[in-house]
Structures are given as structure tokens and as C-alpha cells.
Amino acid sequence: MSESVITVSNLTRDYGRSRGVFGLDFEVKQGEAFGLLGPNGAGKTTTIRQLMGFVRPDSGSARIFGKDCFTQAARVQRQVGYLPGELALMDDMTGMAFIRLMAGLRGQRDLSHALQLCARFGLDANQKIRKMSKGTKQKVGLVCALMHRPRLLILDEPTSGLDPLMQNQLWEILLAEKQQGVTILLSSHIFEEVERLCDRAALLRSGRVAAVEQLGELRTKASRVYQLRFETAARAAVFAEGWPGAAAKGEWVQLRLGRGEPVARLLAQAAQSGVQDLQTRQENLEDMFLRMYGGQDK
Amino acid sequence: MSGALLKKELRANGLLVVIFLGVVTLYGSMITSMFDPKLGDSLNTMMESMPELFAAFGMSNPGASLTQFLANYLYGFLLVALPLVMILILVQRLLVRYMERGAMAWLLASPVPRWKLAVTQAFVLVAAVVLLVGYMTCLCGGLAEVLFPGELEFDRFALVNLGDLGLLLFFAGLCFCSACLFQSSGPALWAGGGLCVAFVLLDMLAGVGEEAEFLRWFTPVTMYDPVALANGENIFPLAGLYLGALALFVAGVMVFSRRDICV
Numbered sequence: 001m002s003e004s005v006i007t008v009s010n011l012t013r014d015y016g017r018s019r020g021v022f023g024l025d026f027e028v029k030q031g032e033a034f035g036l037l038g039p040n041g042a043g044k045t046t047t048i049r050q051l052m053g054f055v056r057p058d059s060g061s062a063r064i065f066g067k068d069c070f071t072q073a074a075r076v077q078r079q080v081g082y083l084p085g086e087l088a089l090m091d092d093m094t095g096m097a098f099i100r101l102m103a104g105l106r107g108q109r110d111l112s113h114a115l116q117l118c119a120r121f122g123l124d125a126n127q128k129i130r131k132m133s134k135g136t137k138q139k140v141g142l143v144c145a146l147m148h149r150p151r152l153l154i155l156d157e158p159t160s161g162l163d164p165l166m167q168n169q170l171w172e173i174l175l176a177e178k179q180q181g182v183t184i185l186l187s188s189h190i191f192e193e194v195e196r197l198c199d200r201a202a203l204l205r206s207g208r209v210a211a212v213e214q215l216g217e218l219r220t221k222a223s224r225v226y227q228l229r230f231e232t233a234a235r236a237a238v239f240a241e242g243w244p245g246a247a248a249k250g251e252w253v254q255l256r257l258g259r260g261e262p263v264a265r266l267l268a269q270a271a272q273s274g275v276q277d278l279q280t281r282q283e284n285l286e287d288m289f290l291r292m293y294g295g296q297d298k
Numbered sequence: 299m300s301g302a303l304l305k306k307e308l309r310a311n312g313l314l315v316v317i318f319l320g321v322v323t324l325y326g327s328m329i330t331s332m333f334d335p336k337l338g339d340s341l342n343t344m345m346e347s348m349p350e351l352f353a354a355f356g357m358s359n360p361g362a363s364l365t366q367f368l369a370n371y372l373y374g375f376l377l378v379a380l381p382l383v384m385i386l387i388l389v390q391r392l393l394v395r396y397m398e399r400g401a402m403a404w405l406l407a408s409p410v411p412r413w414k415l416a417v418t419q420a421f422v423l424v425a426a427v428v429l430l431v432g433y434m435t436c437l438c439g440g441l442a443e444v445l446f447p448g449e450l451e452f453d454r455f456a457l458v459n460l461g462d463l464g465l466l467l468f469f470a471g472l473c474f475c476s477a478c479l480f481q482s483s484g485p486a487l488w489a490g491g492g493l494c495v496a497f498v499l500l501d502m503l504a505g506v507g508e509e510a511e512f513l514r515w516f517t518p519v520t521m522y523d524p525v526a527l528a529n530g531e532n533i534f535p536l537a538g539l540y541l542g543a544l545a546l547f548v549a550g551v552m553v554f555s556r557r558d559i560c561v
Contacts, residue, residue: 073412
């Protein structure tokens with residue numbers, strides 16, 4: 001777990017009008033699944049473009065397996081499997097012809113692993129890519145990303161445009177790869193996705209790393225969210241004033257209790273105020289990031 | 299060069315090249331068979347009646363020999379314009395489309411260095427142009443020998459073809475370079491393609507009259523003068539076209555290897 005696979009240090013690429021990435025620093029260790037989280041335009045794709053050697057950094061550096069991502073891109077790519085966010089395959093080829101082309105570009109003659117993957121994904125690759133559904137295309141892309149048994153997988157918003165069934169299938173595939181020791185870098189704007197697969201995540205905002213968190217640890221810090229409904233909005237407001245951190249919205253009051261905070265006192269006080277309804281849920285990653293690092297883009 | 303990519307591109311673009319070979323076969327055989335020393339006289343009469351129009355299409359001093367006839371009517375305009383269309387379509391398919399649709403990401407994500415990708419695409423383009431001109435040389439040469447035995451001066455006809463090849467490679471280099479230079483598909487295709495068309499138009503204008511003759515200094519097409527080549531003259535400027543083509547291809551590959559590609 002100690003060897004560093006991706007090292008990004010002080011990486012800056014300024015596209016002007018405060019778009020781009022600025023002074024990014026993070027590291028992904030061998031065997032780790034690392035998430036790049038953030039809203040659209042936060043710099044996730046820009047970061048991945050630099051890791052893939054598509055774009056040269058203005059300053060700072062991005063290294064994979066110790067090699068520079070731009071100047072040594074071709075050597076880096078040998079050990080990397082990449083699934084682009086905008087899945088643009090070559091429409092006029094069949095899936096199999098495309099897989100063969102990609103294998104050919106890798107100098108890979110042996111297609112047995114690719115065929116195994118096709119079978120595992122239930123992919124019939126013999127039709128023209130133009131006629132494939134989004135999910136089927138994604139499977140072709142995944143086969144191409146996995147068929148050379150890469151040590152690092154880089155996935156840019158891999159579930160966008162997939163139906164829930166396909167999404168689940170994708171997660172199973174990625175979890176299996178992770179269990180085999182493949183290092184994974186995943187970008188997403190959906191917190192649940194990252195929560196499901198990743199050990200750590202960096203939250204990007206306006207091209208900067210707002211936080212890097214150990215997700216397992218973060219989960220233990222998760223508090224519970226309570227929503228209470230009162231008879232009138234006025235009563236709700238009164239109750240909210242009497243409880244630090246509570247917010248009233250109409251007849252509803254929302255508040256958060258951390259571990260070890262007094263649930264009994266909350267219930268007693270709510271009962272006294274004539275609570276009508278109570279909902280409770282585990283705080284998710286999104287809530288936590290919002291709570292810890294603020295909700296709005298600066 | 300990448301063998302896998304080369305194979306893919308040859309398969310994907312073979313049909314297009316064959317179609318263009320078919321089109322130039324049509325024009326080439328038609329014009330070659332139209333040669334008639336007597337017809338030449340009547341064409342000369344027609345040309346005297348409207349010299350500007352003929353001059354605009356590079357058809358000036360038609361001369362009497364079959365070589366001059368072909369240089370004038372086939373290599374003056376048709377075998378510049380038609381192959382240019384092929385070059386533009388090929389550049390669109392070999393580079394611009396990959397960039398536009400994002401499929402370039404897959405090529406860049408492979409362990410093939412960028413310069414090899416660019417050299418492969420350039421090779422396909424050059425091969426198509428060489429094939430087209432080589433094919434025309436054989437077709438017209440063979441047809442002329444069958445229809446008018448002994449009329450064609452092969453060495454001079456070869457010179458005309460060498461000139462045409464030089465000009466077309468220069469155009470191909472220009473289009474390739476522009477496709478390597480620009481990210482968005484409009485400029486990538488039309489910066490180069492537009493310049494080629496503009497160069498041809500300038501050459502046509504320059505041929506019309508003395509007032510416009512100075513325009514010939516603004517277009518590299520001047521370096522290719524098929525009628526002069528048919529007379530064994532103006533050979534030296536061809537070196538400029540070939541060197542220019544080489545420089546443009548090298549520049550294209552270098553730019554492609556170093557630039558940012560946002561796919």
C-alpha cells in the first residue's frame with residue numbers, strides 16, 4: 001500500500017476566466033481507489049486530461065508510476081486503462097473491430113482476455129458501434145480499458161448516461177478489479193458513486209482541492225439527520241430556536257446529531273412541543289462535505 | 299508508424315480513394331481520347347475568341363503535341379482540383395473527425411507515441427496522392443500509346459506528372475498541418491483547405507491578364523506550370539513544392555506531438 005502510483009504536485013493549468021486547475025496536490029497509492037469529486041466545471045476532466053497526457057500543465061507536475069504524464073505519455077499508457085467521459089468510439093466499425101484496433105495499438109496479439117471480458121459483460125461486440133445503445137458502447141469501452149490488464153484504471157464519469165441496471169453492473173466490475181489490486185482513479189459529481197468504490201476522495205472546487213478525506217474514517221464521523229414536523233410553522237420556528245444548529249422550514253425542522261449526542265433529550269423536547277412526524281436518515285457524503293467545507297462555489 | 303492504425307485507415311479509406319480513381323479515370327480517358335491534331339486547330343480558334351476564360355483555367359498556349367494537350371487540358375485544372383477534394387475529405391477523415399468526435403482520446407490513450415500516430419495518418423494521405431498521380435500517369439500514358447502510338451513524349455509527360463504530384467503533396471501538407479494545428483473542426487479543415495483554394499484562384503486570376511499578373515507571386519501554384527513542363531522548361535521550381543510539402547508535414551507532426559488536445 002505504500003508505493004505511489006499517481007503523484008500530482010502543484011499542478012496548474014489556467015484556461016482563463018478562473019477555469020482550469022490551480023495548484024493541485026494529491027497522491028494515489030498502489031491498490032487504492034481514489035475519487036475526484038466535485039460539481040461540473042470543478043476541474044475533474046482537466047485533471048484527468050493532464051494525467052492522460054492530452055494537455056500539458058502550465059506549471060507543476062503529474063506523474064504516473066514515476067513517469068511524467070505528458071513527456072512520457074506513451075510509456076505511461078502501457079500500464080493504464082482509460083475510460084473517457086464522453087464515450088466517442090469509431091462509429092463505422094464493429095465493436096470487435098474497434099477492440100482489435102485498440103489491441104493492435106497496444107501491440108497485443110492475444111485477445112483471449114478481451115473475449116473473456118466480453119463474455120463476462122454479456123457483450124455482443126459484432127454489431128456496428130453506431131447501432132449500439134449507450135450501455136453497450138460503455139461495455140466496449142470497458143473491454144478496451146481492461147483487456148491489457150492495466151495496473152491503473154482512470155475513469156472519467158463512468159456512469160453518466162447509463163441506466164441503473166448498467167450502473168450496478170459497472171460497479172460490480174470495478175469492485176472486482178479493485179479486489180484484484182488494480183489502482184483506480186474515478187471522477188464523479190455523484191457522491192454515492194465515490195462512496196461505493198473509493199477509499200479516499202479529493203473534493204475539487206473551482207479548480208482547487210478543497211479537501212482530501214479518508215472515506216472510511218469519514219463514515220464514522222457521519223451524524224444522523226432528523227426532520228421533525230410540527231403543527232404550525234410558528235411552533236416549528238420556536239422549536240428550532242431552542243435547539244442549536246436546527247433550521248426551520250415551514251412546519252419542518254431539520255437538525256443533525258453527531259455520535260453520542262443526546263437523542264433522548266431531543267425526543268423529550270420534541271414530544272413536549274407536540275411533534276407530529278419524525279424522519280431520520282444517515283448523513284451521506286454529500287451532506288458531510290457540504291457541512292465541512294461549505295456548500296457554495298466561491 | 300503504427301501498423302494497426304495503418305491497416306484500419308487503409309480499410310476505412312480505400313473505397314474513397316477508389317472512387318476518386320474512378321472519377322479521374324473518366325476525365326483522363328475522355329480528354330486523352332479527345333486529342334486530335336485537327337481538333338487542336340479548332341480549339342485554338344475557340345481560344346483565340348475568348349483567351350481570358352481559357353487562360354483562367356490554365357489553358358493557354360495549347361501547342362500541337364499530345365503531351366502539351368494533356369498538360370493543358372487535364373493537368374492545368376482538373377488534376378489539381380479533383381485531387382484537392384480528395385485531400386480535403388481524407389484530412390477530414392484521418393484527423394479532423396477524430397478530434398471533433400473525441401475518438402482521438404482512444405488513440406492518444408494508447409501506448410503509441412503521438413508522432414507515430416501523426417506520421418501514420420500523413421503516410422495514408424501521401425500514399426493516396428502518390429497512388430492517384432501514379433495511376434493517372436500509367437492510365438493516360440497507356441491510353442495515349444494505344445490510341446495515338448508514338449505521339450506522347452514520355453519523359454516530358456512524366457515531368458508534368460512529377461509537377462502535379464509536387465503541387466498536390468504541397469496542398470496535402472498544408473491541409474495536414476492545419477488539421478494538426480487547430481482544435482475545432484472548422485479552422486482545422488478550412489485554414490488549410492481555404493488557403494489551397496485561394497492559391498488556385500489566385501493562379502487562375504493571374505493567368506487572366508497583365509494587370510493581374512503580379513498575383514502569381516502570391517501563390518505557390520506558380521511553381522507548377524504544366525505546359526512549360528511539357529516543353530521541358532520550369533523544372534527547377536518544383537523543388538520548392540517538394541521541399542515545402544516536406545516542411546509542412548514535418549511541422550504538422552511536430553505540432554501534433556506537442557500541442558494540447560482537449561478530447
